[in-house]
Amino acid sequence: MYAIQALEMDPARSAQQILLCNYCQSEPLQSHCDLCRVDLCITCVGKHLADLSKTHNVVPYVQKIVSSKYPKCLNHSPKQCELYCDKCDVPVCSICISNEHNGHNVSDILKKIESKRSSLRTDLEELETRIFPRYEAIASDVQVEKTEAETDYEKLMKTADQQGELLHQEITSMVNQRKCDIEDIKVKHLAVLNQYSKEITQSIDKLQKTILDLRNILQSNDISLASAYVSRNAEFRRLPPKIQITSPTLSPLMINTETLYEMFGPLSTLSIAKRERGCIKKTPKAVSPPPLKPLLDEPLISATIDTEYRPSSVSCLSDEEVWICGNGKTMKLNNLKGEQLKTIQTKSGNTPRDIAVTHGGDLVYTDPETRSVNMVKNEQIKTLIRLHKWDPLYLCSASSDDILIAMLSDDRKQSKVVRYSGSTETQTIQFDDQGKPFYSAGDYKYISENRNLDICVADDGAEAVVVVNQSGKFRFRYTGYPSITKESFDLRGIATNSQGQILVADRHTFNHRIHIIDQDGQFLRYIENCGLVHPCGLCVDIRDDLFVSEYWSGKVKKIQYLKSLR
Template identity: 55%
Template structure:
């Protein structure tokens, strides 16, 4: 006798495949393929049900811990434990929701079945794709590093004996970096394989639960699908290059060319469902601006004061503007100081150790929105005194370094209306302006040349795009607040729409990200700041 017959119950019709269903009227067990064959007999009445939920299913009840002679035939929904009839009659579960444990078992197994299908059909195949991509990249590594070695050989042939030692040294460097590169990929592949092994183990355990009548195993099941749904980040490695300048026999070592270092960046995937991780009540009537000081402290601007708050809404510092008027915008410098613009007295101010210093006073123009640059300078959008022109100005300290106002054809880059023109510098040094008057995000490169305009998702023709706040992250994503439509648009650095963030936002205005790419959103009407994880 096949020993597997003791473990696997077979279909009564084909007697080869494991049974999954039963016909309650005909009292016959069926596999998936034989269900349709059985139903084809229209001369009889049929009722197909899952085998595990069939009335002939004989449960293996758990013995009550307090009343050892009793089976736990019920389940306390309030206490989340199996209970026996004596437990119920004792009054200890009075007022609690009590359900039949077989019903609970059935619903739990259905959840397990659903999780199993998601793991097998959706989650695990995605890990397989990632693993395959890593293996493909490893093959490309061999090819590309081979090209580098060939380049080194060709250069060595030109230089003959004098450069042989340098050639060998450079090739050794290539091998060393390649080893590091492959080591990184091997480590990444091992992590993925380990995770895949975990998933396979969980799949086997879940199948075991589904095939057993042990209520204890089923009732203690905890889904790990949310854990496995969080895919590992993709490692992006920039290949080194080998420069080959003209030969100078006096400086052979320098002129042969240097090998760039291995540069590794982590590509963070977007979450399927962004989530709010903290909410800060600022106490303002209306809130327009937010700027991160750290992961758990943010500067905010509502009326004529600027508040520093932590994630628990505790006020740490409150500063009023020098003029007493409402600041237009705020930004935190790389040194952790606060900058604010004052439209009313034409100034840009720095707050250091709670002391306000006016660093720039404008003539003929009024400052609007401000951001700090990677070079620790400032970018400021401003409006002319006659309210007809807008431009972006770059400052180093108090010195104007660049003015961006017109495109190559001499036309204004920014609309003449709307007033609201938040801005941010991207990781690639592009300057991104949320031009509310133009209903567009206008992006120019570092030199001020227009790259693109984003006017909203192409498929959305019913709702106007109303950009307010704007920020960028470590992945060079551009995030802009579509205030009137209560959502955030995420774009790549070339202006391609990637997805929305909703998170039940209400009129989002100011935006910023911290060093870990957590998004902080200032809600205008609620005067709350929401911290959102989206990567």
């Protein structure tokens, strides 16, 4: 009924046209989410509201038409502004474009405002999920520094007292004088930290106000507010500089009654410096979907590589070259003929746990023995990251040029995924909104980033593929294709393709197959019955062909499972 009423109210649409749901594209629409700007049928409303990562405002579709009123022109009342001047960046009416905006490029105002609202939503998400948490972390660090400073100064005072006791009554006045010197420096030190803490708090207040203003704009139908909005995200991306303060030290000397004051020991001056923290990278945008490639009825093995050892991980350099690592201390670059093009030995001589190729074509690998992540560039190895109390296991290169690493704690009781930009930790994914861990404490956690920026982990200990979005919010958990008899799910490698599909290796004794699921966790089909033996590592090349390492057979196989569009 709502779709029919909407047609009657909207003269731009034919009375014979049926408006369909934006989600399923098959059922007549009845509702509209005002914040997400999507039209929904009655069935898809529930699915849309199930996404708790954002706020929704679902109304009958008729109210969408009513809420899409054009603003009144400020210069030519009561004319409505149905257009937008791209040059002047303001709403205009028909009279405006005939006068002061004559000859300017104009566009439909609703489309323009929707574009601005999309930018607002992007700014809000970046402020809430990336920038604001960093400011909170900085504020917390300042509080820790203040506590440490108090502790350091307490130690200085104790040192002064101990030296004073040795000198007894003769140097009582000197001890008091030196303590006064320390107290003066302490006041200056804490004054600097207090001022810095105040500045950080003021920045956080501004951030919170900006976030609140953005929320009010997004919840308001007042187009003029969105039109007048000017993004401050660039300002907030540049984090406050870090203050480096070197606390004074007290170095007691041997007591000499003739030069008591000098022998008490010099007190160094307070050193204060600022070091730039850098700028937070903008949130990467999801890539638009490529043309749909149907699945082949029967997968085809197009190449087989004999590795001469037991390969556990693979990563594509191109559609004809693949890096391989296994049960040795070397990483090998092979072509489809099985020829070794390069051989790189790990820096420590240990066996690498996992490898990945960056977007720049460099190789990175994890070394749990040294708790390090290393990069091979021009055949030179550089240590990027060295961890403390955590072992790096599996990793992947993200679309933003970041590195995602699955790691396990020393006590083998905790697991987490950490995002690094270069050598800087920028995100930790470990617990859900209820404080429960996402991942088991097992050793096998192959990881991949999907086309929509979801982070997918094949968690063998949990017998599940755990998927969270780029902000670390839970999306779904895939535990295998449902059947009458529940089969064990022995997970190893994971990969994603240009279609947003997730491929995961199942090397259970009776399975030897690859599961293919879509980006929402729905099972599509198996890759099986093509001679796979204990599939382990997976990677997908630029043509979406799949490379599979077979640990026990020592082979890497290239499989075509999608119909080619070329």
